[in-house]
Amino acid sequence: MQHDAATPARSLPVPLRLPAVDKVLQDAAMQSLRQSHGLDACTRAVRQALAELREQLRQQVQKADRCLATVDVSQVIAQAQVLLEQRFASRLRPVFNLTGTVLHTNLGRALLPQAAVASVVQAMTAAANLEYDLDDGGRGDRDDLIEALICDLTGAEAATVVNNNAAAVLLSLATLAAGKEVIVSRGELVEIGGAFRIPDVMRHAGASLVEIGTTNRTHERDYAQAIGEQTAALMKVHCSNYAITGFTKSVGDADVARIAHGAGLDMIVDLGSGTLVDLREWGLPYEVTVRETVEAGADLVTFSGDKLLGGPQAGLIVGRKDLIARIKKHPLKRALRVGKLTLAALDSTLRLYLHPEQLARQLTTLRLFTRTRADMQAQARELQPQMQQALGPGFVVQVADMSSQIGSGALPVESLPSAGLRIEPASAGAVPGRLSQLEAWLRALPRPVIGRLHDNALWLDLRCLEASDQPDFVKQLQARGQTAA
Numbered sequence: 001m002q003h004d005a006a007t008p009a010r011s012l013p014v015p016l017r018l019p020a021v022d023k024v025l026q027d028a029a030m031q032s033l034r035q036s037h038g039l040d041a042c043t044r045a046v047r048q049a050l051a052e053l054r055e056q057l058r059q060q061v062q063k064a065d066r067c068l069a070t071v072d073v074s075q076v077i078a079q080a081q082v083l084l085e086q087r088f089a090s091r092l093r094p095v096f097n098l099t100g101t102v103l104h105t106n107l108g109r110a111l112l113p114q115a116a117v118a119s120v121v122q123a124m125t126a127a128a129n130l131e132y133d134l135d136d137g138g139r140g141d142r143d144d145l146i147e148a149l150i151c152d153l154t155g156a157e158a159a160t161v162v163n164n165n166a167a168a169v170l171l172s173l174a175t176l177a178a179g180k181e182v183i184v185s186r187g188e189l190v191e192i193g194g195a196f197r198i199p200d201v202m203r204h205a206g207a208s209l210v211e212i213g214t215t216n217r218t219h220e221r222d223y224a225q226a227i228g229e230q231t232a233a234l235m236k237v238h239c240s241n242y243a244i245t246g247f248t249k250s251v252g253d254a255d256v257a258r259i260a261h262g263a264g265l266d267m268i269v270d271l272g273s274g275t276l277v278d279l280r281e282w283g284l285p286y287e288v289t290v291r292e293t294v295e296a297g298a299d300l301v302t303f304s305g306d307k308l309l310g311g312p313q314a315g316l317i318v319g320r321k322d323l324i325a326r327i328k329k330h331p332l333k334r335a336l337r338v339g340k341l342t343l344a345a346l347d348s349t350l351r352l353y354l355h356p357e358q359l360a361r362q363l364t365t366l367r368l369f370t371r372t373r374a375d376m377q378a379q380a381r382e383l384q385p386q387m388q389q390a391l392g393p394g395f396v397v398q399v400a401d402m403s404s405q406i407g408s409g410a411l412p413v414e415s416l417p418s419a420g421l422r423i424e425p426a427s428a429g430a431v432p433g434r435l436s437q438l439e440a441w442l443r444a445l446p447r448p449v450i451g452r453l454h455d456n457a458l459w460l461d462l463r464c465l466e467a468s469d470q471p472d473f474v475k476q477l478q479a480r481g482q483t484a485a
Helices: 021-026 028-037 039-063 073-088 114-125 147-154 165-177 198-204 220-226 253-262 290-295 321-329 331-336 340-352 356-362 364-369 373-394 431-443 470-479
Strands: 158-162 181-185 208-212 231-237 266-272 300-304 315-319 395-404 416-425 452-454 457-461
Touching: 021 028, 021 039, 021 073, 028 039, 028 073, 039 073, 114 340, 147 158, 147 290, 147 315, 147 340, 158 165, 158 321, 158 331, 158 340, 165 181, 165 198, 165 231, 165 266, 165 300, 165 315, 165 321, 165 331, 181 198, 181 220, 198 208, 208 220, 220 253, 231 253, 253 266, 266 290, 290 300, 290 315, 315 321, 321 331, 340 356, 356 364, 373 395, 373 416, 373 470, 395 457, 416 431, 431 457
Parallel strands: 181 208, 181 231, 231 266, 266 300
Antiparallel strands: 158 315, 300 315, 395 416, 416 457, 452 457
C-alpha cells in the first residue's frame, strides 16, 4: 500500500497483551489473597480486573499512534485486590460524626452505652430465655423481660415494645381507632424524616383524621366540639422537630385527657423523643418526660428508644393495662415486634436509669450532651496543628466556638455551646470547589469524617469525638497527611 509523500504512515495498533487468568492466580503475590478470600472469589476478581484493564488499554491505543499495550501480573493483582476489598467490605461503616448533631438520624442516632453493647454480644453468642419462662418451664412472653422495668421508670401500668416509634403509633391507632375517628390539633400534624407524616400513619392504621384548630392556635372548645359518635380517641403529638412561636395557643396534656375522659374516650400521646429524666438536672433544656405525660392522664404514650432515651432503635408503648393487652393481641404486633438483640440493648440501657447519680457518665448520649465547651476547646487546640499539617498550606485550620444541636427532632430550637475546628481555603478564590474537595477527601478516609459546610468553611464540631476515639482520628490524618492539598 502506497502513501502520499506528504502524509506520514500511521502504525497499526500493537495487539493487547494481558496475562492469563491461571498465571495470575498462581503468582506468589496472589497466595495471601487466595487464603483470605478463597479461589472462587479471587478468580472472579482477576477476570474482572483483566476486563477493566483490557478496556483501559483499548482506550490508550485509540488515542496514540503507537502504544505498548501490555499489562503485567502485578498490575492485575493490584486491581484484583481493590475489587476484593470492595466486595467484602461492609457497606455499614463507622464514621466520625463531627456535624454538631448528636442524635443524627442519617448517622445512626444514639450510640449505645458499653453496658448495652456487652448485653448484645452476650445475646448474640448464647441461647437466651427470649420466650421461655424460667419459673414454670413453659412458653413466655418476650415483653415480660422488660415490661416491669419500663413501668418502674415511667409510672405506667403496662408496656410493650415494637421496632420504632412510627410502628408504635401505627399499632396503637390500628388497635384503638380502626374504622373510627381520631381528633388531632392541626398544629401537631408533623412530618418527620423521609416525608413520613402523622396523617399517613393514621390512614394506614385505618383511622380517620379529624383536624381541629388552626396551625398556630387550638383551644379546649375545639376538642370538645369535634367529638362525635365515631370518635375513638383524642391525640396529642409532640412537636419534636419544629416550633411555632408568636401568637400561639395549645391545650396541655392534662386538659386534653380531661376532655377525652369526660366523653368516655381514650387519650393518646405520641411523645416522640421520650426522655425518662428531667434534663434540667444536668443543665440541659427542659423536655417533658414520659412519667409526666402518664401522670397528666394519657391512656397511651408512645416514644422512641434511640433518641433522648439513648438506647437502640425501638418504639415503646406505655399506658393502661387493658389497652396494652389489646395492643399485644393485634396481628400487627407480631410483625412489628423486636428481637433479642434489641431487647438486650434496651434492657441494659434502661437499667442505667436506676442509678441516676451515674447516668451522665455511663449513658453515652447524656455524656455527649453534657460535655463542656472548655473541654472541647482544649481538644480543638490539641488537634489544630495535626489537622493543619495533614491538610497542608492549601487550607487554614482554626479553633472556633460552635453550637451543637441534640438532633432527631428533640428540642429543635435549643442549642448546646460547643467548639471545634473551622477550615477554609487559604486562597479566597474558588472556595466552594475547594471545600467540596476537602469534604470528599475527609469522607474517603478509612473511617470517614463527616462535618458540615457553612459560611464558606468546613466546620468540624468536636462534641461527639470522645477521648477514646481521638487516637484513631489522629492516626489516619497522619497517614494521609497533605494529600488533601
